[in-house]
Structure formats: C-alpha cells, structure tokens
Amino acid sequence: MEELHNVLVIGGGGREHALAYSLHTDALRLEKQGERLHSLYCLPGNPGMAADGIVCLPGDTLDFPRIREAILAHDINLVVVGPEAPLVAGLRDYVEGQPELAHVRLIGPGKLGANLEGSKIFAKQFMGRHGIPTANFTVVTPTTLEAGIQFLQGQKAPYVLKADGLAAGKGVLIVEKLPEAIQALKDMLEGKHGDSARRVVIEEFMPGQEVSAFALVNGTNYQMLPEAQDYKRAYDGGKGPNTGGMGAVSPVGWFHADGFAEKVRKRIVEPTLQGLQEERIPYLGFIFFGLMRSPSGDPYVVEYNARMGDPETQAVLPRISGLLEAMWGIANGQENGSHRIHTEPSGTVCVSLVSGGYPGAYQKGKRIQLPPVANSHCKIFHAGTSLENGHLVTAGGRVLSVCGFSSRIAEARGLAYGQIESVHFDGMAYRHDIGEGALDSEH
Ligand code: AMP
Numbered sequence: 001m002e003e004l005h006n007v008l009v010i011g012g013g014g015r016e017h018a019l020a021y022s023l024h025t026d027a028l029r030l031e032k033q034g035e036r037l038h039s040l041y042c043l044p045g046n047p048g049m050a051a052d053g054i055v056c057l058p059g060d061t062l063d064f065p066r067i068r069e070a071i072l073a074h075d076i077n078l079v080v081v082g083p084e085a086p087l088v089a090g091l092r093d094y095v096e097g098q099p100e101l102a103h104v105r106l107i108g109p110g111k112l113g114a115n116l117e118g119s120k121i122f123a124k125q126f127m128g129r130h131g132i133p134t135a136n137f138t139v140v141t142p143t144t145l146e147a148g149i150q151f152l153q154g155q156k157a158p159y160v161l162k163a164d165g166l167a168a169g170k171g172v173l174i175v176e177k178l179p180e181a182i183q184a185l186k187d188m189l190e191g192k193h194g195d196s197a198r199r200v201v202i203e204e205f206m207p208g209q210e211v212s213a214f215a216l217v218n219g220t221n222y223q224m225l226p227e228a229q230d231y232k233r234a235y236d237g238g239k240g241p242n243t244g245g246m247g248a249v250s251p252v253g254w255f256h257a258d259g260f261a262e263k264v265r266k267r268i269v270e271p272t273l274q275g276l277q278e279e280r281i282p283y284l285g286f287i288f289f290g291l292m293r294s295p296s297g298d299p300y301v302v303e304y305n306a307r308m309g310d311p312e313t314q315a316v317l318p319r320i321s322g323l324l325e326a327m328w329g330i331a332n333g334q335e336n337g338s339h340r341i342h343t344e345p346s347g348t349v350c351v352s353l354v355s356g357g358y359p360g361a362y363q364k365g366k367r368i369q370l371p372p373v374a375n376s377h378c379k380i381f382h383a384g385t386s387l388e389n390g391h392l393v394t395a396g397g398r399v400l401s402v403c404g405f406s407s408r409i410a411e412a413r414g415l416a417y418g419q420i421e422s423v424h425f426d427g428m429a430y431r432h433d434i435g436e437g438a439l440d441s442e443h
C-alpha cells in the first residue's frame with residue numbers, strides 16, 4: 001500500500017470541522033507512534049478548524065481547478081468530501097480525469113453513485129430493483145399529473161411529496177389534507193418549488209422512529225459507523241419547520257436491541273452495495289441511510305445520502321477513533337479486518353446554536369462570545385462562523401454545534417447544555433430538548 005501523505009477535507013461547516021478534527025486527532029496519535037505527521041487541510045474550512053491546527057485554504061467547494069491546485073501544492077493524497085454538492089457536481093469524476101492526480105484517493109462517490117442522493121427517483125427505483133424495503137411510491141411528471149392525483153387519492157393521510165433533485169433539505173412536503181396535497185403537486189410540477197421539483201416522488205407515509213445509519217464503503221467492502229438520531233424540527237417537542245438539524249444524539253438506545261442493527265445490515269446495507277455492484281456503479285465513500293423503524297421493528301429506507309450527516313457527524317465522530325487508517329485502508333482496497341474503526345461505549349449529545357429566524361431569514365455578522373472550552377468532555381464545532389476584524393461573528397443559520405460526551409446520555413446532555421451557558425450572540429436560539437429521554441445503548 002502506498003504511504004499516506006497529507007489530507008484535505010472539502011467543506012467548511014460543522015460536519016467538516018468534526019471530520020477534520022477526528023482525522024487530525026488520528027494523525028497526531030500516529031505521529032506519536034512513529035509515523036510521519038500527516039497534515040490536515042480544509043477548503044475552505046472555518047475559524048474553529050484553524051484554532052484546532054487544521055490549515056484552512058481559501059476556495060470554493062465547487063471550484064474544481066482550485067481544489068486540484070490545493071492538492072498539488074500541499075502534497076495531498078487523501079481527499080475527504082464533506083457536502084453533497086461537489087459530489088453531485090462530479091468532483092470525483094474530475095479528479096479521476098486529471099493524470100497528475102492519479103495517486104489521490106478521494107472519499108466520496110462519483111456522479112453516478114451520488115445519484116443515490118441527487119435523484120430521489122433514481123434512489124426509489126434502485127431500491128425497487130434490489131428489493132430494499134422503502135415506502136411504496138410513484139413518480140409524477142407534468143405529463144402524468146392525472147395518474148399522480150389518482151395515486152394520492154389511493155393513499156391515506158398524511159401525504160408525502162418529494163422533489164426529485166437536491167433541494168437543500170427543503171424538497172420534502174408532508175401534507176395532511178388531500179386537496180392541499182393535490183395543489184402542492186401541481187405547484188411542484190409547475191416549478192413553483194424550483195426546477196428540482198418538476199419531477200416528483202409521491203410516497204406512502206411511514207409511521208415509526210427515525211435513525212441515521214452510516215457506512216464507509218468501497219464496493220461491497222464496508223464498515224458501519226455508530227448510528228445517530230437527528231432532531232430536524234426547529235422548536236422544542238418536534239414542532240416548527242424542518243431544518244438542516246437542530247441537534248443529534250449518538251448512540252440511539254434501541255438501535256442495537258432486538259436484532260435491529262443486524263436487520264439494517266442484511267436487508268438494507270448489504271443489498272444496497274450488492275445493487276451498486278450489479279449496476280456497475282463504483283462507490284468509494286460514505287453512505288448515509290436515513291431509516292424508519294416500523295412499529296413492528298423492521299427497517300425501511302427514508303432516503304440515501306452520499307455523505308455523512310450534519311449534525312450527526314458531530315455526534316458520531318467523537319465516539320470513534322481510527323477513521324484515518326480506516327479510510328486510507330478501504331480506499332486502497334484493503335479488506336475490513338485490517339483497520340477497523342474503534343467505537344467508544346460513550347455517548348454524545350450535540351446541540352445546534354442557530355441564528356434567530358433560522359430556518360427562515362436571519363442576520364449574519366453578530367459577534368460571538370465564545371470562551372475557550374475547559375472541559376475535556378465538551379467540544380464546540382463551528383458550523384457557520386467567520387472572522388471579521390479579528391472578531392468571531394455569525395456567518396450562517398447554524399452557527400455552532402455544542403457537544404457533551406459521557407458514558408451516560410443524560411450526563412452528556414447536562415454537559416452540552418452547561419457549556420451553552422458560556423456562549424452568546426444576538427438572536428441565538430436552540431432547542432432545549434435534545435437528548436431528553438434518550439436511552440443509553442442496550443448494546
Ligand atoms: P428527507 O429529506 O427525505 O430526509 O425527508 C425529510 C423528513 O421527512 C424525513 O426525515 C422524515 O422525517 C420525513 N419523511 C420523509 N419521507 C417520509 C415517509 N415516507 N414517511 C414518513 N416520513 C417521511
């Protein structure tokens with residue numbers, strides 16, 4: 001196997017901070033064990049990463065020539081892609097097309113594989129072809145509106161409508177009344193929700209409990225990472241609009257009970273990888289399985305993503321070590337046994353601090369009061385911050401991810417919320433119930 005040199009993480013949010021931090025921690029451990037130091041770079045990164053010793057390179061995640069330049073300038077041979085947009089836009093395909101980058105390993109699928117996330121229609125039809133459990137569905141385009149209405153009439157409330165393409169978390173509508181669902185379908189097909197919604201998946205509503213599961217994949221070779229629960233709604237008690245994620249908890253107490261984790265691997269993860277192989281879709285990267293556990297205890301796929309989750313990553317990665325070796329090993333075609341990710345039995349509770357108004361309109365540029373974190377059982381990942389004249393200011397809807405770690409979820413929760421008391425910016429908002437009532441793992 002070739003030797004790992006330096007590592008580049010693409011992105012600049014909370015997920016990328018957690019990824020770079022985890023890989024940096026692994027690199028420092030390996031250096032202590034006598035390996036050369038693998039430096040961590042991030043493009044564009046954020047001030048939190050810079051404070052952790054990760055070198056932030058200016059640039060845009062969709063500027064592929066700039067990424068190429070950064071790889072060559074810093075002797076990088078492992079690239080980890082955080083967000084979906086560069087994957088769906090074909091970053092891997094671009095890198096593979098550059099002869100000078102032939103030595104580079106990239107964690108993230110090419111355009112074809114990223115379709116699992118980039119096209120809901122592709123994902124649903126893929127699951128259909130490979131017998132992977134998911135909600136019944138139909139595809140509607142402007143020419144099949146009547147058939148779409150008939151399908152809706154045959155469903156029970158609530159009605160689930162999804163835009164085909166990427167829609168930054170705003171592509172799913174769950175509607176209570178049939179006339180509203182029909183109207184929403186017409187609006188989507190007419191382009192009122194953007195071009196990505198001119199093709200629509202309508203599907204059956206699945207009751208149950210949601211969980212996010214993650215695999216690091218190369219072909220049919222894979223390793224599971226710990227699971228997490230995402231809190232998607234803006235307000236306490238699961239009320240309010242959908243967001244990118246107001247917090248996350250890992251582990252999820254019931255995930256390993258009653259053989260559920262095993263069902264996920266056998267019925268969902270392995271058939272997915274087998275299906276990709278049968279369809280000759282190469283896949284090296286993460287697959288995020290958005291799952292529903294039905295009332296009878298069976299797993300169903302809500303959605304696939306071609307990347308890790310945000311904020312789930314901030315809850316999952318502090319629980320593991322060895323991701324760097326696992327990535328390098330799997331990217332170089334090693335079987336799983338050689339570099340297993342090590343999972344700590346501890347738990348994480350991670351709370352998103354957001355700008356007032358999020359997920360609607362919000363202001364940026366608010367000064368952030370953020371004293372250093374003294375407790376080794378807490379960590380604050382930066383999600384949307386920037387430096388303005390030397391001051392840390394807000395630069396996004398989700399600003400910070402505040403995490404607490406402990407063997408007991410209730411204690412991890414206390415640590416995270418305790419840490420939040422020292423943080424302030426104008427308009428700061430957060431949910432107060434992240435991890436409330438969450439059970440410790442039965443595993
Ligand atoms: P997605 O963007 O596909 O993750 O959908 C956003 C959220 O809508 C999911 O996290 C679920 O909470 C919910 N959802 C999506 N599809 C369904 C479904 N078929 N049944 C129940 N809830 C769903």
Ligand code: GLY
Pocket residue numbers: 230244245305308309310311312
């Ligand atoms: N937290 C959900 C996502 O990353 O899509």
